[in-house]
Amino acid sequence: MGRPRVRIGYVNDFDVVILGSGPSGQRAAIAAAKLGKKVAVVERRGMVGGVCINTGTIPSKSLREAVVYLTGMNQREMYGAAYRVKEDITVEDLHARTQHVVNRQVDVVRSQLTRNHVHLIQGTGHFVDPHTLEINDGTATARHITAEKVILATGTRPARPSTVEFDNRTIIDSDGILQLEGVPRSMVVVGAGVIGIEYASMFAALGTRVTVIEKRENMLEFLDKEVVEALKYQLRDLAVTFRMGESVVSVEKYDQGAVTILESGKKIAAETVMYSAGRQGVTEALELENAGLKADDRGRIEVDENYQTAVDHIYAVGDVIGFPALAATSMEQGRVAAHHACGDPIHQMSDLQPIGIYTIPEISYVGKTEHELTKAKVPFEVGISRYRELARGQILGDSYGVLKLLVSTETRKVLGVHIFGTQATELVHIGQAVMGCDGTVDYLMDGVFNYPTLAESYKVAALDATNKIRQLEALT
Numbered sequence: 001m002g003r004p005r006v007r008i009g010y011v012n013d014f015d016v017v018i019l020g021s022g023p024s025g026q027r028a029a030i031a032a033a034k035l036g037k038k039v040a041v042v043e044r045r046g047m048v049g050g051v052c053i054n055t056g057t058i059p060s061k062s063l064r065e066a067v068v069y070l071t072g073m074n075q076r077e078m079y080g081a082a083y084r085v086k087e088d089i090t091v092e093d094l095h096a097r098t099q100h101v102v103n104r105q106v107d108v109v110r111s112q113l114t115r116n117h118v119h120l121i122q123g124t125g126h127f128v129d130p131h132t133l134e135i136n137d138g139t140a141t142a143r144h145i146t147a148e149k150v151i152l153a154t155g156t157r158p159a160r161p162s163t164v165e166f167d168n169r170t171i172i173d174s175d176g177i178l179q180l181e182g183v184p185r186s187m188v189v190v191g192a193g194v195i196g197i198e199y200a201s202m203f204a205a206l207g208t209r210v211t212v213i214e215k216r217e218n219m220l221e222f223l224d225k226e227v228v229e230a231l232k233y234q235l236r237d238l239a240v241t242f243r244m245g246e247s248v249v250s251v252e253k254y255d256q257g258a259v260t261i262l263e264s265g266k267k268i269a270a271e272t273v274m275y276s277a278g279r280q281g282v283t284e285a286l287e288l289e290n291a292g293l294k295a296d297d298r299g300r301i302e303v304d305e306n307y308q309t310a311v312d313h314i315y316a317v318g319d320v321i322g323f324p325a326l327a328a329t330s331m332e333q334g335r336v337a338a339h340h341a342c343g344d345p346i347h348q349m350s351d352l353q354p355i356g357i358y359t360i361p362e363i364s365y366v367g368k369t370e371h372e373l374t375k376a377k378v379p380f381e382v383g384i385s386r387y388r389e390l391a392r393g394q395i396l397g398d399s400y401g402v403l404k405l406l407v408s409t410e411t412r413k414v415l416g417v418h419i420f421g422t423q424a425t426e427l428v429h430i431g432q433a434v435m436g437c438d439g440t441v442d443y444l445m446d447g448v449f450n451y452p453t454l455a456e457s458y459k460v461a462a463l464d465a466t467n468k469i470r471q472l473e474a475l476t
């Protein structure tokens, strides 16, 4: 790491300036303010709350909630396949909920920053020198501010292949989903990553004929293989077609839609084509070279374990530093970086990070997969609980949900939890807590769970795993 520039006798405008008000920037700002520092957050017009609140996490999850509610999907087990809350679902129905939540969340962020005396400066910031930033807010005069410490929290934007002509109507990226003028009858989703599959499942639930194209043979490879199979089964049931191991050569636009041409010669017609081909760090406008820094070819900034860049007083956090690029981890990175920058270092982020995927149905896991444990030659047993065998599962009408517990046959410790089905993203935290405290399967087996709940699936899976371990022990 480079040597800090000591500027004796110079008083900066701010102790800490943060570029970007997404989850990582917000948390960094509030943490620094709580430590008594004079803090400013610089943010572009109309983007308070970052991608997270304006175009990413919050709109997509609100949209999902609207889709699940209005389609009545979760009630069809009880009331029949034809059940709908609303027959003709329009984009206005979907946007109403999304916009309501986005507006509220922007208010929450603004209020949190104000309450903590964080200065919110509107405009796009770039480095003039390592301690000076120029802020342009679209007016003729630029503002200059100086900072002792700078935290870059500028996030990412969708990556767009140069060969594809995006028009924000027919050929769109994930940002364009929120501007669609109608629910398309058919859609091609290019890229079966988390964002692509989440949107594929939402539109399939709305009745759109979705085709997913992915150049790899498998999708979401970091997940439990059975969970991916279960998801594919559910999505096929909603008429999703998967074209795995296929690459897109070009997309041709017509008045009524577009034709996606694959390397294999296949042509797929659809009203809308959504590209979900990864994301690019937002660093071009930062003029990093003026601060002695540079980004890689995907716009990402390299940092060390304290989120310090190659220039000691400049930190980078959130999606702009790359994996895992989640709101959840970004927030914690911001907090850890701010504490370090303010001379009050705190513990590093735990390795035990849950992953949540808000497909319909949802998925979540924490810890290791069967594949990882097998590869590492760690002996384990699997305990399974199916929602359809739980009273709560029956009450909810969730017949497909499943929770898998991976348990060490040597130490009885819980090594991984994999959930597919209703409330997976909430339930996973029970497993995370047990694992975080180095807990064994016995805690889950002996504990009393509210009845009827989905949480009870932990007990059922724990009993299943321990029965299997007992059988093994009885024979050996």
Ligand SMILES: Cc1cc2nc3c(=O)[nH]c(=O)nc-3n(C[C@H](O)[C@H](O)[C@H](O)COP(=O)(O)OP(=O)(O)OC[C@H]3O[C@@H](n4cnc5c(N)ncnc54)[C@H](O)[C@@H]3O)c2cc1C
Pocket (backbone or CB within 6 Å): 019, 020, 021, 022, 023, 024, 025, 042, 043, 044, 047, 048, 049, 050, 051, 052, 053, 055, 056, 057, 058, 060, 061, 123, 124, 125, 126, 153, 154, 155, 156, 174, 195, 282, 285, 286, 317, 318, 319, 320, 325, 326, 327, 328, 329, 330, 356, 358
């Ligand atoms: C469709 C979608 C769904 C997602 N779903 C989930 C989910 O379910 N769960 C989850 O945990 N994560 C999810 N994510 C990821 C999550 O949104 C990001 O991890 C998170 O927003 C990253 O936060 P951040 O603070 O790094 O940056 P961002 O939220 O990207 O914010 C960066 C901010 O910096 C500002 N900025 C950029 N350059 C400048 C500059 N030069 N000057 C001033 N301001 C600047 C931008 O305007 C922006 O507001 C999703 C993302 C997408 C796209």
